[in-house]
């Protein structure tokens with residue numbers, strides 16, 4: 212019988228933690244403190260301790276974490292910020308919202324993260340920051356990027372929106388750059404029941420400024436030192452996320468176990484498996500393979516009940532909204548090639564062994580009937 216396998220199923224996580232979550236959220240509801248209250252403060256300290264940073268500042272979303280980090284560091288109009296094109300659009304949108312100009316570089320095709328040499332070549336007199344993205348949960352190569360940032364006096368902002376619990380040379384990402392930005396969008400490895408984001412940093416003055424910027428630039432109530440909007444965090448989300456944070460490592464371990472099973476079972480097939488560099492601790496936010504003839508491959512998976520997704524079909528530089536940045540097709544060939552071939556397979560902590568086996572069988576069959584398909 213055909214088994215229906217979703218790419219992700221958040222209701223299962225809720226069912227498993229229902230009692231704990233409901234107790235925590237109901238207590239927050241009863242407290243009468245709903246925004247930037249005690250649950251938010253507790254979540255900030257627990258999250259800072261988890262990633263190993265001095266400060267964590269909760270904000271409205273991952274996009275806001277990125278935008279406000281740049282603003283807090285004084286980066287804006289007239290500045291250039293180097294990032295990748297092969298990412299979720301918010302990475303680039305946040306840079307533009309801060310008023311800076313994104314300079315897009317290509318990826319290392321092995322990890323789909325920033326190509327260090329391209330970043331080095333892109334640094335110019337106006338460059339103020341580098342924003343590497345830990346795409347799919349695989350860390351970017353932070354060592355040489357931090358060295359580059361140090362040499363050229365640049366701010367390094369980690370886009371860790373997909374990388375809760377990922378490590379670089381044994382240390383949790385987010386706390387390795389000057390600033391780290393996280394998203395708690397529901398599908399993330401640590402996901403809320405709505406939007407939310409976090410900035411982590413060791414820098415006292417940046418943290419202090421971020422706390423003002425997220426709340427209309429107030430130094431204290433009704434005393435405004437910056438013109439800024441509302442990007443606050445609510446206590447119901449914080450209550451739920453505090454419960455979930457306690458499970459994050461176990462969930463990531465389960466993801467790694469499933470990834471190892473896929474890796475072993477799919478070896479030798481005409482597809483490219485995700486690489487894990489020796490210095491990387493991957494949290495497998497997404498398990499992304501690469502195939503030629505992606506559409507027919509996905510159709511065949513779907514016929515056997517296995518869902519798949521594409522993160523991301525169009526690199527930012529080829530999106531109509533970003534045409535004005537002036538990049539043409541062919542400008543970033545590795546990003547363009549990846550965008551044509553990547554396929555996300557089902558992987559989330561609650562995925563059963565039987566479902567993982569069904570995915571493997573479905574992939575094997577899909578590739579057996581596409582003998583022309585090669586890895587991409």
Ligand SMILES: Cc1ncc(COP(=O)(O)O)c(C=O)c1O
Nearest residue numbers: 272273274299301302372394396
């Ligand atoms: C790499 C990356 N950057 C930024 C974001 C933006 O986060 P949010 O959706 O919380 O604004 C996301 C998530 O969507 C993301 O995956």
